[in-house]
Amino acid sequence: MYWSKLFIPTLREVPAEAEVPSHQLLLRAGYVRQLAAGVYSYLFLAQRSLLKITRIVREEMDAIGAQEMLLPALNPAELWQESGRWDVMGDNMFRLKDRFQRDLCLGMTHEEVMTAIARGELRSYKQLPQIWYQIQTKFRDEARPKSGLLRVRQFLMKDSYSFDMDQAGLDTAYEKHYRAYCRIFDRCGLEYAAVEAHSGAMGGSQSHEFMVASEAGEDFIVVCAQCGYSANLEKAASRPAPPQAPDPEGDFSPEPFHTPGRKTIAQVAEFTVLPESSQMKSLVLVADGKPVLVLVRGDHQLSETKFGSVSGDPEFRPAHPEEIREWFGADAGSLGPVGVANMPILADAALQGRRNMIAGANRDDYHLRHVTPGEDFAAEFHDLRQAAPGDLCVNCGAALRIVKTVEVGHIFKLGYRYSESMGLRVLNAEGEEVTPIMGSYGIGIERILSAAIELYHDRDGMVLPPAIAPFNVVITPVNFADAAQREAAERIYRDCLDAGLDALLDDRDERPGVKFKDADLIGIPFRVTVGKKLAGGFVELVVRQSRQAADVPVGEAARAVAARLAEA
RNA sequence: CGGGGCGUAGCGCAGCCUGGUAGCGCACCUGCCUUGGGCGCAGGGGGUCGGGCGUUCAAAUCGCCCCGCCCCGACCA
Numbered sequence: 001m002y003w004s005k006l007f008i009p010t011l012r013e014v015p016a017e018a019e020v021p022s023h024q025l026l027l028r029a030g031y032v033r034q035l036a037a038g039v040y041s042y043l044f045l046a047q048r049s050l051l052k053i054t055r056i057v058r059e060e061m062d063a064i065g066a067q068e069m070l071l072p073a074l075n076p077a078e079l080w081q082e083s084g085r086w087d088v089m090g091d092n093m094f095r096l097k098d099r100f101q102r103d104l105c106l107g108m109t110h111e112e113v114m115t116a117i118a119r120g121e122l123r124s125y126k127q128l129p130q131i132w133y134q135i136q137t138k139f140r141d142e143a144r145p146k147s148g149l150l151r152v153r154q155f156l157m158k159d160s161y162s163f164d165m166d167q168a169g170l171d172t173a174y175e176k177h178y179r180a181y182c183r184i185f186d187r188c189g190l191e192y193a194a195v196e197a198h199s200g201a202m203g204g205s206q207s208h209e210f211m212v213a214s215e216a217g218e219d220f221i222v223v224c225a226q227c228g229y230s231a232n233l234e235k236a237a238s239r240p241a242p243p244q245a246p247d248p249e250g251d252f253s254p255e256p257f258h259t260p261g262r263k264t265i266a267q268v269a270e271f272t273v274l275p276e277s278s279q280m281k282s283l284v285l286v287a288d289g290k291p292v293l294v295l296v297r298g299d300h301q302l303s304e305t306k307f308g309s310v311s312g313d314p315e316f317r318p319a320h321p322e323e324i325r326e327w328f329g330a331d332a333g334s335l336g337p338v339g340v341a342n343m344p345i346l347a348d349a350a351l352q353g354r355r356n357m358i359a360g361a362n363r364d365d366y367h368l369r370h371v372t373p374g375e376d377f378a379a380e381f382h383d384l385r386q387a388a389p390g391d392l393c394v395n396c397g398a399a400l401r402i403v404k405t406v407e408v409g410h411i412f413k414l415g416y417r418y419s420e421s422m423g424l425r426v427l428n429a430e431g432e433e434v435t436p437i438m439g440s441y442g443i444g445i446e447r448i449l450s451a452a453i454e455l456y457h458d459r460d461g462m463v464l465p466p467a468i469a470p471f472n473v474v475i476t477p478v479n480f481a482d483a484a485q486r487e488a489a490e491r492i493y494r495d496c497l498d499a500g501l502d503a504l505l506d507d508r509d510e511r512p513g514v515k516f517k518d519a520d521l522i523g524i525p526f527r528v529t530v531g532k533k534l535a536g537g538f539v540e541l542v543v544r545q546s547r548q549a550a551d552v553p554v555g556e557a558a559r560a561v562a563a564r565l566a567e568a
Numbered sequence: 569c570g571g572g573g574c575g576u577a578g579c580g581c582a583g584c585c586u587g588g589u590a591g592c593g594c595a596c597c598u599g600c601c602u603u604g605g606g607c608g609c610a611g612g613g614g615g616u617c618g619g620g621c622g623u624u625c626a627a628a629u630c631g632c633c634c635c636g637c638c639c640c641g642a643c644c645a
Contacts, residue, residue, distance in 0.1 A: 009578085011578090011579060011580095011595090012579075012580085012594060012595075012606065013579050013580045013581095013593095013594070013595095014579090014580080015579065015580085016574080016575095016579090016580075016581090016637095016638080017574090017637060017638050017639095018638090019638075019639070027579095028579095034637085036636085036637090037636080037637065037638090085645075088645080089645075090643095091569095091643090092643085092644070092645085108645070109645060111645085140644085140645090142643090142644075143569075143642080143643050143644070144639095144640095144641090144642090144643080144644090146638080146639080151644090218644090410645095440645090442645095460605095476604095478603065478604055479602095479603045479604090480603095481603080482603085510603095510606090511602080511603060511604095511605085511606075511607060512603060512604050512605065513603090513604080513605035513606050513607075514605085514606050514607095515604095515605085515606095516604075516605045516606085517605065517606050518606085520605090529604075531603095531604055532604065540604095
């Protein structure tokens, strides 16, 4: 295509509203324009890139036998009421009424619609397994859209759903998706980590998230460089650093001491001249309507996800100050486990075996020293703490890293959540009605593009992986008015097309600097510069990523690009 | 939803405090010039100053209300 005919509105300056690199570059390079908070128009370049991404996704989904469909974005309320999610989704769901005042919503995901299709049509075990997918616009009324295309209210998602007769079948479908996702993200040129994830309130036994490292991300993952262990921070297991000071030896009894005005762990640590790790942190939570006292080491953080799983109520809440006063007779700054009989005590595993620690006395402005778990109070021990920098891998003992990431894909085993509630049944070989088991698998299409930009950019612009760049190569005649340059450029352009390359010819009547800057900005992996070396029969092949340039004969240019592309 | 910030030409901003002809840079159009990294010269077009109400002889500027966008937090199958 000829650049002069295209709409590629590049910006010299960064629009004020853009903060993260991918957002700035998508705007500056003329890929997208914002229409409303979290709603973007995808212009020519973005659309080309997204089409390349969806093509890769389709090929890999088709390769595991998945069948593409296209389901409605507009859904009737009844469907979501059946699964119970009409209420669960709350304000995150876009809702509307039709002219007859019927309730409708815009789909956030398509478990309901897929299950409705399945229950209407699937009758026999002979029809299973099935994997159905679609690439469809999803709508979520995010409380706070942000970071360009990373958190938006309308976006493209590839979502697939598997239906199997039994757990083994689901395991197979899950495994297929896992491998397909790896191929998809590999082909898109992303560096990513597949991490164990929390399967969420929607049930399900196993879940992996596919995460790309980025400062613009919102999720933290824990990775072990040595053995490859990786998990979402909220569920990651780890070995904490040992306490900063050894526990006092000896068989002491708890002993109160006055701590006027010392309410926080840090204040008590300063007051006692003992490290925070010598204290027990007491948290009062209400799960399933009942109070629980939770203990973690003073310098540790509770993992809300882990507590949610252990307590069986992911919707738990912190106790109100009045409740704490009623139950403990003291305020939050002076709580501890000794003498607590009116609620269960859950303690983090890091407290197991500790002796003679500091804890609140359940009396305002008093703490206890010499508190020993198991002797001075009874507690149930669980892994409740959130992994932290400095922790060691539970598998191999190497140091763990915590990395900020963007989630680009998520697979999980749904179980019977939807097939059960929505009445999907088929007959098995024995003629009995059974409920198929389901899996659900998503990929954020725009997030692949955004994550790639976050990962690969420099001061001058995007450096897109060739597979998802809107063009493979841009041909830049330094002076298009020069007949020799024009002819050579057009010849190379045609050679590229003949070689099956997506080529862009910058035929604009612009200064060379402008053309170079724009080519760098929009991130095309290769550039062929037609300029002064043409007199000797040469043009320059420049690699966007490395900026390395090589002189090639005019007649070889297209082939050279194709060869480099094949290596990439 | 809580806290903060911002809305003036397509983009980046000044002007507002202290009311009095709406400005600058880039971009855009015309001509000349130039052609290996956002070139130069000359001329030109483009504005409901986010919206409404009010105060005033007079409002981009002061007051009240509303809307939009961004950032932090809460939230996030």
